[in-house]
Amino acid sequence: MFDLRLLKRITIVCGHYGCGKTNFSLNLAIDMAKRNLKVTIVDLDVINPYFRSSDYENLLKTYDIHIIMPRYAGTNLDTPALSAEIESVFEQEDTHIIFDVGGDDAGAFALGRYADKLNKTGCSFIYLVNQYRNLIQTPQSAIEVLHEIMTACHLQPSYIVNNSHLQYETTPDDIKNALEYGDDIARQLKLPLLCTTAPYHLKDNPQLADYDLYYIKPIVRPPFGI
Numbered sequence: 657m658f659d660l661r662l663l664k665r666i667t668i669v670c671g672h673y674g675c676g677k678t679n680f681s682l683n684l685a686i687d688m689a690k691r692n693l694k695v696t697i698v699d700l701d702v703i704n705p706y707f708r709s710s711d712y713e714n715l716l717k718t719y720d721i722h723i724i725m726p727r728y729a730g731t732n733l734d735t736p737a738l739s740a741e742i743e744s745v746f747e748q749e750d751t752h753i754i755f756d757v758g759g760d761d762a763g764a765f766a767l768g769r770y771a772d773k774l775n776k777t778g779c780s781f782i783y784l785v786n787q788y789r790n791l792i793q794t795p796q797s798a799i800e801v802l803h804e805i806m807t808a809c810h811l812q813p814s815y816i817v818n819n820s821h822l823q824y825e826t827t828p829d830d831i832k833n834a835l836e837y838g839d840d841i842a843r844q845l846k847l848p849l850l851c852t853t854a855p856y857h858l859k860d861n862p863q864l865a866d867y868d869l870y871y872i873k874p875i876v877r878p879p880f881g882i
Contacts, residue, residue, distance in 0.1 A: 657687070657851070657870050657871075658850055658851040658870060660687065660688060660691065660693075662780070662815075662850065663780040664778050664779055664780045665749070665751070665752055665753065665777075665778075666745070666746075666753045666755070666774065666777060666778070666779040666780070667684070667752070667754050667755070667779065667780045667782060668754075668755040668757060668767065668774070668779055668780070668781045668782060668811070669681045669684075669754065669755065669756055669757060669782050669784060670757045670763075670764060670781065670782070670783055670784065670809070670813075671759065671783060671784035671785060671786070671801075671805075671819075672759055672760055672785070672786070672789055672791060672792045672801050673760060673789075674759070674786075674789050675759075675784050675785060675786040675789050675792065675819060676786055676819045676821075676853075676876075677701075677757065677759070677784050678701065678756050678876050679872060679874065679875055679876040680784055680817065680819055680853065680872060681697060681754050681756040682697075682716070682875045682876070683872040683873060683875065684754060685697050685719075685754050686716075686719050686721070688752050688754075689719040689720060689721050690719070693752050694720075694750055694751045695721045695722070695752050695753075695754065696721070696722040696723070696724060696751050696753050696754070697716065697722070697724070697753075697754045697756055698723075698724045698742055698745060698753060698754065698755045698756065699723060699724065699725040699726060699756050700726075700738070700755055700756060700757045700758060700763065700766045700767055701756060701757065701759075701763060702726050702758055702763070712875060712876075713725070715875065722751075724739050724741045724742055724745070725739065726738060726739065738766060738769070742770065746770075746773050746777050755767065757809075760801060760804060760805060761804040761805050761807065762808075764804075764805040764806075764808035764809040765808045765809070767809040767811070768808055768809040768810050768811075771809060771810035771811055774811060775810075775811065779811070779814075780814045780815060781811050781812065781813045781814045781815070782813075782814065782815050782816075782850060783802050783805070783813045783815070783816055783817070783847075784817045785798045785816060785817070785818060785819065785820070785837070785838065785841055786818075786820050786821070787818075787820040787837040787838075788820055788821065788822050788830070794837075795840040795841045795844060798841055799841060799844060799845060802845070813845070813847055814847070814848075815847060815848050815849070816838060816841050816842040816845065816848070816849050816850065817849075817851055817852075818834060818835070818837065818838025818839075818841075818849060818851070818853065820834030820837060820838065820852075820853075821834075821853065821854060821855055823855060823874055824855065824857065824874065826854070826855050826858065828858060828861050828863035828864050829863075831852070831854050831858065831864060831867070831869070832863075832864075832867075834852075835852060835867075851868075852868075852869055852870065853869065853870045853871070853872050854869040854871055854872070855872065855873075855874060856871045856872060856874070858871070859871045
């Protein structure tokens with residue numbers, strides 16, 4: 657696992673729709689909490705009604721993780737609004753903050769509202785990529801999506817996370833075949849590759865024993881069984 661001390665107090669997780677941002681954010685928050693860090697998740701996903709970190713509020717409570725969610729999150733209303741409580745996180749110097757941002761530039765516009773404060777306070781901006789998701793299957797297409805996100809949120813990325821997997825169907829070869837993809841993106845953007853993830857069911861697989869991977873548990877479930 658990568659060293660959590662690499663991350664600043666405020667961490668932003670952005671990426672393409674369905675690349676695994678929320679699942680990564682939840683795993684990251686829980687890992688921080690297990691190390692006795694005080695953690696708050698800011699759910700900025702006002703776009704996608706299915707993959708919101710606020711849907712996992714009860715799980716987070718078991719780790720004493722606070723969550724700030726859009727108003728009306730968890731209801732059948734389609735237009736959640738950002739909570740005024742978000743403004744308070746910039747003053748919480750004893751708390752690690754994770755922003756779980758909606759997909760692509762549409763979701764990043766909400767983040768842009770806080771760009772001035774984030775730039776002033778400092779943050780770790782993680783761009784999450786997944787070779788097995790449509791529209792970002794090549795390094796160049798993933799880079800193009802990042803540029804759209806940057807234009808929308810007015811922030812510069814700090815790290816790349818290679819989150820290329822197929823959930824429960826992932827094989828060791830799927831992980832190994834996507835390593836070059838993550839390396840290429842990081843190299844072209846001249847950014848550090850923070851980590852490469854793999855589903856937790858592969859943790860003890862001997863084929864991956866020589867690889868330094870961040871194993872994440874499948875917390876987020878696809879809607880309607882897909």
